[in-house]
Amino acid sequence: MKPAFSVIFLTTLIGAAQGLLIALTAGQMYAGGQSGGFFALGAALALALLCLGLVASVFHLANPQRGWRAAARWRTSWLSREVILIPALSALAFLYAVIHAFGWAPVLVRLGNGAAIDLPLALGLLTTLASLALFVCTGMIYACVRFIRQWASGWTVVNYLLMGLASGFTLAAAYARLQDSLLSGFMSGAAVWLTLLALAARAFQLWRNTTGAPCSTLKSAIGVHHAQIRQITQGFMGSSFNTVEFTAPGGAETVRGLSAFFLAVGFVAPVALLLAGMPVLAFLCQYVGLLAERWVFFADADHVQNLYYQAKG
Amino acid sequence: MTKKQLALVIDLNVCVGCHACVTSCKEWNTSGWAGPLPDVNPYGADPNGVFFNRVQTYECGTFPNTETIHFPKSCLHCEEPPCVPVCPTGASYKRDEDGIVLVDYDKCIGCKYCSWSCPYGAREFDPVQGVMKKCTLCVDRIYDQTIEAERRKPACVLACPAGARIFGDINDPESEAARAIRDNGGFPLMPEWGTRPANHYLPRRKTTTTLHPDQLTRVDNPLKAEGETPRPAFTTPTIDGVSSW
Ligand code: SF4
Ligand code: SF4
Ligand code: SF4
Numbered sequence: 271m272k273p274a275f276s277v278i279f280l281t282t283l284i285g286a287a288q289g290l291l292i293a294l295t296a297g298q299m300y301a302g303g304q305s306g307g308f309f310a311l312g313a314a315l316a317l318a319l320l321c322l323g324l325v326a327s328v329f330h331l332a333n334p335q336r337g338w339r340a341a342a343r344w345r346t347s348w349l350s351r352e353v354i355l356i357p358a359l360s361a362l363a364f365l366y367a368v369i370h371a372f373g374w375a376p377v378l379v380r381l382g383n384g385a386a387i388d389l390p391l392a393l394g395l396l397t398t399l400a401s402l403a404l405f406v407c408t409g410m411i412y413a414c415v416r417f418i419r420q421w422a423s424g425w426t427v428v429n430y431l432l433m434g435l436a437s438g439f440t441l442a443a444a445y446a447r448l449q450d451s452l453l454s455g456f457m458s459g460a461a462v463w464l465t466l467l468a469l470a471a472r473a474f475q476l477w478r479n480t481t482g483a484p485c486s487t488l489k490s491a492i493g494v495h496h497a498q499i500r501q502i503t504q505g506f507m508g509s510s511f512n513t514v515e516f517t518a519p520g521g522a523e524t525v526r527g528l529s530a531f532f533l534a535v536g537f538v539a540p541v542a543l544l545l546a547g548m549p550v551l552a553f554l555c556q557y558v559g560l561l562a563e564r565w566v567f568f569a570d571a572d573h574v575q576n577l578y579y580q581a582k583g
Numbered sequence: 584m585t586k587k588q589l590a591l592v593i594d595l596n597v598c599v600g601c602h603a604c605v606t607s608c609k610e611w612n613t614s615g616w617a618g619p620l621p622d623v624n625p626y627g628a629d630p631n632g633v634f635f636n637r638v639q640t641y642e643c644g645t646f647p648n649t650e651t652i653h654f655p656k657s658c659l660h661c662e663e664p665p666c667v668p669v670c671p672t673g674a675s676y677k678r679d680e681d682g683i684v685l686v687d688y689d690k691c692i693g694c695k696y697c698s699w700s701c702p703y704g705a706r707e708f709d710p711v712q713g714v715m716k717k718c719t720l721c722v723d724r725i726y727d728q729t730i731e732a733e734r735r736k737p738a739c740v741l742a743c744p745a746g747a748r749i750f751g752d753i754n755d756p757e758s759e760a761a762r763a764i765r766d767n768g769g770f771p772l773m774p775e776w777g778t779r780p781a782n783h784y785l786p787r788r789k790t791t792t793t794l795h796p797d798q799l800t801r802v803d804n805p806l807k808a809e810g811e812t813p814r815p816a817f818t819t820p821t822i823d824g825v826s827s828w
Pocket of ligand 3: 607608609611612635636657717718719737738739740
């Protein structure tokens with residue numbers, strides 16, 4: 271598939287934002303129900319990333335002025351669900367930032383063991399839930415495309431989740447360091463583990479994709495039961511949507527090179543930088559790595575329709 | 584009663600790969616409801632254009648024992664179209680009344696997601712209007728009351744000089760299309776995906792005759808065997824009046 275920069279930026283930006291929101295809630299619970307400016311500013315940062323992601327997504331649409339229509343088919347389309355969840359999560363992040371900024375913490379429920387759930391915690395949990403749901407939607411947009419073997423598995427969802435969490439916690443670690451927050455250590459530690467986990471899952475998917483067999487062949491594509499079939503011409507000598515949208519520039523060489531690059535820059539180096547106590551650099555490095563990862567995610571995907579477009583002429 | 588499902592049945596044994604359906608489809612649709620079908624850089628080194636129908640050519644076997652297959656391909660108007668439910672706007676839809684899969688160009692936002700969910704590569708994006716396009720089964724022709732009844736057929740069907748394209752309701756057992764599928768072993772493309780394409784293809788058929796040696800030598804030609812019949816008189820009446828002598 272042709273990697274679209276709009277989607278590469280959209281998914282990496284909102285992934286980091288969702289991870290950051292989850293990290294903030296986790297930090298809030300870890301710190302024993304803290305509230306205040308640290309969380310407010312953090313949520314504002316996440317909100318900014320979400321908005322940047324939305325801006326990037328607009329570039330993906332040929333008719334963005336009708337973008338609102340994309341919320342119509344949430345019953346059947348994961349893309350529609352994502353389109354609804356991004357603004358919903360943005361609204362939650364905004365609320366989260368506001369109540370932390372003003373320090374509103376009325377107790378909502380008191381549990382049997384005496385623990386209290388106050389508004390910031392409830393909102394944090396809600397934001398976490400929405401972020402997780404958004405990870406599922408984003409992952410499923412790709413995982414439900416049955417005709418791309420490399421995408422059509424649960425691992426796609428797992429990877430979107432883990433890579434988003436990893437970059438979000440790394441961002442939270444960088445942010446905590448810059449704010450001199452006590453949560454800095456907690457965030458760094460979690461970021462290291464999540465990045466390692468994401469590395470394992472993504473590396474597994476890479477390996478899995480190199481070993482699988484294609485589901486369809488030219489035999490069933492044209493319904494001729496012959497052991498040797500080749501295309502003489504795809505029917506035109508130029509190009510078409512089908513020869514551009516479904517192929518990546520650069521070919522297999524680029525995919526291999528960038529795969530090694532993103533494994534190193536997106537996962538290994540950030541872990542080293544986090545352990546060395548340089549979370550800001552770790553986040554920047556990881557973000558660049560994840561951009562390359564997303565490029566490979568698209569470029570590595572081979573669509574069934576390519577069976578019909580093999581020979582110019 | 585099964586639902587009406589209009590479709591094309593394409594006979595691979597008849598198609599000669601002349602691309603008449605391609606050009607007539609382009610002509611009809613670029614000037615009609617679905618148009619224009621833009622061509623980017625049409626006279627340059629790498630032209631890129633929107634077509635609803637493509638004729639491809641495949642070859643089987645090893646030279647000299649090869650077989651050439653011309654293979655026209657357009658949207659198959661699947662009965663379980665995977666391209667429809669994924670559309671976030673509802674712009675892609677399948678009509679209840681005749682099973683045609685269409686795109687509403689006023690709703691489409693051009694996200695291209697539907698094209699990812701078509702295994703046949705049947706959808707082509709219009710970069711000028713910014714919407715997804717595909718074969719409409721000539722919906723703006725087949726119901727047009729101003730066209731004489733027997734020409735209310737898709738442009739590609741009318742154009743095919745070999746008669747390789749049949750149009751009809753495949754769920755009506757009496758239709759020419761359904762009969763062609765039934766009688767000639769019509770098959771769908773990539774049935775493994777469960778898309779149930781409405782368009783069907785008729786297989787290549789081998790045409791052979793068996794000759795026995797005795798058929799090669801003349802054993803029974805009582806009248807015309809050389810030298811056996813006397814030349815008729817010039818005035819003898821003959822069937823056509825001229826050819827006897
Ligand atoms: S051929 Fe492709 S575009 Fe046409 S209905 Fe089937 S899946 Fe949809
Ligand atoms: S490109 Fe248009 S028709 Fe296709 S999924 Fe997007 S909105 Fe729907
Ligand atoms: S039915 Fe009409 S739109 Fe479809 S391929 Fe034939 S001419 Fe083109």
